[in-house]
Each structure stands twice: as C-alpha cells, then as structure tokens.
Amino acid sequence: xxxxxxxxxxxxxxxxxxxxxxxxxxxxxxxxxxxxxxxxxxxxxxxxxxxxxxxxxxxxxxxxxxxxxxxxxxxxxxxxxxxxxxxxxxxxxxxxxxxxxxxxxxxxxxxxxxxxxxxxxxxxxxxxxxxxxxxxxxxxxxxxxxxxxxxxxxxxxxxxxxxxxxxxxxxxxxxxxxxxxxxxxxxxxxxxxxxxxxxxxxxxxxxxxxxxxxxxxxxxxxxxxxxxxxxxxxxxxxxxxxxxxxxxxxxxxxxxxxxxxxxxxxxxxxxxxxxxxxxxxxxxxxxxxxxxxxx
Amino acid sequence: xxxxxxxxxxxxxxxxxxxxxxxxxxxxxxxxxxxxxxxxxxxxxxxxxxxxxxxxxxxxxxxxxxxxxxxxxxxxxxxxxxxxxxxxxxxxxxxxxxxxxxxxxxxxxxxxxxxxxxxxxxxxxxxxxxxxxxxxxxxxxxxxxxxxxxxxxxxxxxxxxxxxxxxxxxxxxxxxxxxxxxxxxxxxxxxxxxxxxxxxxxxxxxxxxxxxxxxxxxxxxxxxxxxxxxxxxxxxxxxxxxxxxxxxxxxxxxxxxxxxxxxxxxxxxxxxxxxxxxxxxxxxxxxxxxxxxxxxxxxxxxxxxxxxxxxxxxxxxxxxxxxxxxx
Numbered sequence: 195x196x197x198x199x200x201x202x203x204x205x206x207x208x209x210x211x212x213x214x215x216x217x218x219x220x221x222x223x224x225x226x227x228x229x230x231x232x233x234x235x236x237x238x239x240x241x242x243x244x245x246x247x248x249x250x251x252x253x254x255x256x257x258x259x260x261x262x263x264x265x266x267x268x269x270x271x272x273x274x275x276x277x278x279x280x281x282x283x284x285x286x287x288x289x290x291x292x293x294x295x296x297x298x299x300x301x302x303x304x305x306x307x308x309x310x311x312x313x314x315x316x317x318x319x320x321x322x323x324x325x326x327x328x329x330x331x332x333x334x335x336x337x338x339x340x341x342x343x344x345x346x347x348x349x350x351x352x353x354x355x356x357x358x359x360x361x362x363x364x365x366x367x368x369x370x371x372x373x374x375x376x377x378x379x380x381x382x383x384x385x386x387x388x389x390x391x392x393x394x395x396x397x398x399x400x401x402x403x404x405x406x407x408x409x410x411x412x413x414x415x416x417x418x419x420x421x422x423x424x425x426x427x428x429x430x431x432x433x434x435x436x437x438x439x440x441x442x443x444x445x446x447x448x449x450x451x452x453x454x455x456x457x458x459x460x461x462x463x464x465x466x467x468x469x470x471x472x473x474x475x476x477x478x479x480x481x482x483x484x485x486x487x488x489x
Numbered sequence: 490x491x492x493x494x495x496x497x498x499x500x501x502x503x504x505x506x507x508x509x510x511x512x513x514x515x516x517x518x519x520x521x522x523x524x525x526x527x528x529x530x531x532x533x534x535x536x537x538x539x540x541x542x543x544x545x546x547x548x549x550x551x552x553x554x555x556x557x558x559x560x561x562x563x564x565x566x567x568x569x570x571x572x573x574x575x576x577x578x579x580x581x582x583x584x585x586x587x588x589x590x591x592x593x594x595x596x597x598x599x600x601x602x603x604x605x606x607x608x609x610x611x612x613x614x615x616x617x618x619x620x621x622x623x624x625x626x627x628x629x630x631x632x633x634x635x636x637x638x639x640x641x642x643x644x645x646x647x648x649x650x651x652x653x654x655x656x657x658x659x660x661x662x663x664x665x666x667x668x669x670x671x672x673x674x675x676x677x678x679x680x681x682x683x684x685x686x687x688x689x690x691x692x693x694x695x696x697x698x699x700x701x702x703x704x705x706x707x708x709x710x711x712x713x714x715x716x717x718x719x720x721x722x723x724x725x726x727x728x729x730x731x732x733x734x735x736x737x738x739x740x741x742x743x744x745x746x747x748x749x750x751x752x753x754x755x756x757x758x759x760x761x762x763x764x765x766x767x768x769x770x771x772x773x774x775x776x777x778x779x780x781x782x783x784x785x786x787x788x789x790x791x792x793x794x795x796x797x798x799x800x801x802x803x804x805x806x807x808x809x810x811x812x813x814x815x816x
Binding site for chain 2: 379380381383384385386387388389390391394398399402403
C-alpha cells in the first residue's frame with residue numbers, strides 16, 4: 195500500500211466505496227442543482243409519508259370552511275368543499291410523481307428493449323421496427339394518448355399506460371441510434387478480436403455505452419410527463435374528481451380563479467416546481483454521465 | 490531473425506470486394522469496390538512483414554482478412570498450413586488465441602466505461618483461463634511488460650495519454666500469448682516522440698516472445714526499421730515484395746521507386762541538392778480501377794502492354810518479387 199501515491203489512493207477510493215459520494219458532492223456544488231435536488235427529495239419524502247407533513251385528511255369535507263384564503267389554519271387555503279388545499283397537494287404528490295415516473299419507466303423499458311433489438315439485429319428487423327416507431331412518432335402524442343384513454347376508460351392508471359404507449363417510440367429511436375454507434379466503435383471490434391462472446395459484447399461493451407443519453411432524456415421527460423398527466427386529468431381523462439391529483443385539482447379550481455386565486459394557483463405552482471426540478475436534474479445528469487467525468 | 494523458413498500464415502489469391510448499392514432514380518445499381526484483389530504472400534515464423542501503401546489501398550482490409558474479422562470474397566488464408574476461412578464462429582473464437590491485432594486509434598480501441606485492467610482481463614476470461622487471482626496477477630505483469638505500472642489496472646482509459654493507451658492495447662493483444670500479431674498502423678495517430686517508444690517496445694516484445702508480425706503502415710521510414718520483408722501495395726494488389734534491405738537499395742517497381750524517392754533525407758544539404766520526380770496525380774478510385782496494370786495511369790514507363798495485360802507478381806531472384814512488365 196505504501197507504494198500507492200496519495201493521489202492514486204484518493205482516486206481508487208473515489209472509484210470504489212466513495213464513488214457515489216463524490217458523484218453527489220459534485221452534483222450539488224451548483225446551487226441551482228442543489229435546489230432542484232432538495233425540491234425533488236422533499237416531494238419524494240412527501241409522497242412516501244404524506245401524513246408527516248399535514249394533520250388534515252385530504253378527503254374530509256368541511257362546508258363551513260369552504261374557500262378559505264391562505265392563513266394559519268389552512269396554509270394554502272381551502273377548496274369549494276372545505277378541504278385543505280395544502281393537504282391535497284401533499285397527498286397529490288404521491289400520485290403525480292409516481293404516475294409520471296411510471297409513465298417514463300414503462301416507456302423507457304419498452305424503448306430500450308425494442309430499440310436495442312432493432313439496432314443490434316439490423317437489417318429486416320430493424321426496418322420493420324423503425325417503420326412502426328415512425329407510425330407512433332408521426333401522430334400527435336397528446337391526441338393519441340387522449341384517444342387511447344377514452345377507449346380504455348377514464349382513470350389515472352389508464353392515463354399512465356396511454357402516455358407510455360405513445361412515448362416508447364422516442365426512446366426506441368434514441369436507443370437504436372446509440373446501439374448503432376456503439377456497435378461500430380473500435381473497442382467492440384477489439385473485443386471481438388480477442389474472442390469475446392456475443393452476449394458479453396452486448397452487455398459489457400455495447401449497452402453500458404448506450405444508456406447515458408437515454409437517462410438524461412428520461413429525467414427531462416419526467417417533467418413533461420407530469421405536465422401531460424396533469425393535462426389529461428385537466429381535460430377530464432385522468433384522475434377522477436375526489437382524487438387529489440394536481441391536474442384534477444386545477445380542473446375544478448379554474449372555475450374559482452377569479453375571487454379565489456389560491457385554489458388553482460398552488461397546485462399549478464407545485465407542478466411548475468417539480469417539473470422544473472426534474473428538468474434541471476436532467477440537464478446536469480447529462481454532464482455527469484460522461485465517462486470522462488468519472489474520477 | 491529468421492529461424493528456418495517455415496511459413497506461419499499464408500494468403501492465397503485473397504480477394505475482398507465490397508458491394509455498394511447506389512440509388513439512382515428508382516433502380517439501384519450495384520458497384521463493386523475491389524478493396525483487396527488477389528493477394529498471394531506468406532509470412533514466415535518469427536518474421537515481420539511490413540505492408541506499405543497509400544491510404545485506401547487495402548492494407549487494413551488485408552490485416553482484417555488474415556484475422557478473420559472480415560470474410561474474404563474468395564481465396565484462402567492458411568494458418569500453419571490449414572485453411573481457416575469459412576470456419577464457424579466458435580472455431581474462429583478459439584483461433585483468436587493464436588492471432589491478435591493492435592489497432593491504429595488508441596483512443597477508441599478501449600471501452601471508456603471499463604477499467605483497463607478488466608479490459609485486459611476479459612481476454613483471458615473469454616477462454617476461461619486461470620483463476621481470478623492469477624488473472625489479476627497476469628494483468629499486472631502484462632502492464633509492466635509494456636512499460637506501465639501494475640496499479641494502472643484500476644484506472645479508466647481517459648486517464649491515460651495516447652502512447653499509454655497504445656501500450657495498453659499492446660498488452661491486451663499479448664495477453665493471450667498469440668503467435669501472430671497484426672499491427673494496424675499502431676503509431677500513426679501518436680506524436681513522433683512517442684512513436685519511437687512504441688516501435689521499440691513492439692520490436693523488443695517481438696524478439697522476446699518470438700512473435701510473427703504483420704506491420705501495416707503508410708510510413709516508409711518506420712517500416713524499414715520494423716520489418717524483415719516489405720510488401721508494397723497499390724490499389725488492392727501487391728506490386729513488390731522483397732527483403733527490406735534489398736527493397737530500399739534496389740527498388741524495382743516504378744511505384745516503389747517513387748515512394749522511396751519521396752522520403753525526405755535527414756541531411757538538409759543533401760536533401761536540397763536532391764532532384765526528385767514525385768508521383769503525380771491521385772490514386773484511381775478502387776470502384777473503377779484502370780485496366781491491366783493498375784499503376785499505369787501514374788507511371789512514366791507505361792506502354793500499351795500495360796493497359797492490356799495485368800502483370801503478375803514474379804520472383805526476380807533473391808527473394809525479390811515484382812509485378813511489372815519491365816522487370
């Protein structure tokens with residue numbers, strides 16, 4: 195061990211045990227990113243344990259307290275049924291965040307599989323798959339999602355599936371391109387020349403070098419998914435009224451905008467905050483996933 | 490350097506054509522690029538054969554054909570007397586233990602997400618050689634053999650310079666203790682000062698390990714010090730093949746003569762007095778090579794026969810073969 199110079203040892207540590215820590219430290223050195231990170235952590239904790247954040251029940255109606263302005267009793271005011279808005283937003287975080295992350299995860303999984311197969315196999319399979327992704331990409335995403343939800347029936351779960359169904363094609367495209375590029379890399383030829391088996395080449399050399407742009411896009415897309423999911427709820431194709439999904443709250447709240455400004459404003463602000471935070475994270479992730487940054 | 494004249498690897502009438510599809514209007518037309526067009530040569534055990542030529546003349550393709558990284562259109566490659574073309578994937582995989590390659594570009598030949606140690610270790614793992622501890626020890630020794638430190642195994646490729654990476658590439662190629670190595674322009678993307686180091690390393694290792702080597706380059710100065718024999722390629726064919734001393738002192742093919750003339754002389758006084766007639770024109774497109782002798786369009790000695798008949802590579806005595814009608 196004495197032979198190791200301190201620099202090398204430091205690097206070695208960063209690479210093994212302390213790698214995640216070093217990663218996080220670098221990540222948070224930018225105040226904007228740190229803020230985005232805090233917002234996301236806050237909302238994730240909120241969706242994990244909403245009862246820690248509020249004493250109220252999101253569904254309990256108190257007609258006497260209806261449309262209270264923000265104050266000490268109701269931090270962000272109440273809605274037309276006298277339900278506490280802050281509580282509803284806290285409980286809504288779980289729905290909004292988990293369902294929009296769900297949209298992206300499903301789309302990402304389908305996209306990686308299909309795009310990966312397409313890029314790796316090439317030739318006929320590639321053409322067939324790519325033409326069908328073209329079909330999905332050619333259609334306006336939101337309109338297609340609307341059509342699918344209305345066919346399946348109104349619910350948040352259906353909205354999630356509909357969105358991932360129109361979304362996977364983008365990831366498939368990206369993944370295919372990545373695989374095509376990685377396949378031509380010299381280190382893949384080198385691996386083949388040293389007798390590496392095909393599955394090892396695929397899983398060790400090609401795939402690890404494909405994921406970075408997909409993860410960045412996925413993180414950026416989470417904010418988009420939050421917006422679209424809320425939009426689906428807003429036009430009445432997502433969550434049904436008593437459910438405190440943010441988009442759904444805005445839908446009913448918009449009628450009260452004049453006179454009771456807080457009602458649609460605060461859930462809107464929540465959407466804005468979370469999607470902004472995911473956007474910033476996505477941008478930063480792009481820089482951090484560059485292999486040259488691993489130190 | 491030659492111990493006996495046993496042939497290790499031999500190419501017999503080796504050809505590689507690439508088909509290009511061009512979409513002109515509705516119909517597609519096929520065009521054929523003759524990257525390698527009928528090569529006959531052999532490499533003897535423990536010998537280095539230098540392969541020189543301008544870019545695009547098929548040097549790299551030749552190397553890749555010998556290693557089975559490309560399937561030849563026709564012809565045979567004999568390795569230790571046995572035809573190795575057209576084997577199944579698994580047979581080829583086993584053959585990789587005998588023959589390896591060092592690539593030109595050290596920056597893209599290493600996986601950026603793999604530590605260099607595991608890059609090298611994987612070549613051993615591919616054939617289930619040794620235990621894990623033994624493999625790690627071997628990786629360390631290989632790194633030391635190419636002039637690096639054993640601890641570097643834990644680093645990622647981006648932490649190394651081009652020369653160091655090329656050393657890693659060499660270590661990877663040597664890890665399986667192959668008999669035959671193709672060095673595909675191993676130094677042409679390195680600084681001149683580093684080039685010498687890598688070349689010396691390659692030479693020393695070759696002597697030490699008794700390797701047979703195909704050294705591909707476009708740099709005539711390098712090939713002279715590296716090889717026992719030199720083959721000069723032009724548009725997919727070998728035009729001259731001779732021992733390196735006799736090729737330099739007595740080049741017979743007009744193309745070789747021009748090439749050697751084009752190398753600058755280290756002494757500026759002699760250099761300024763030298764009269765040189767340099768090659769004019771460009772290499773013709775391999776899509777549409779000239780009829781007969783391919784060099785005739787740039788050759789000052791060209792006569793009608795050159796466009797009619799393709800000269801064959803003939804031994805003109807003393808291990809010196811030339812493909813020219815006038816030799």
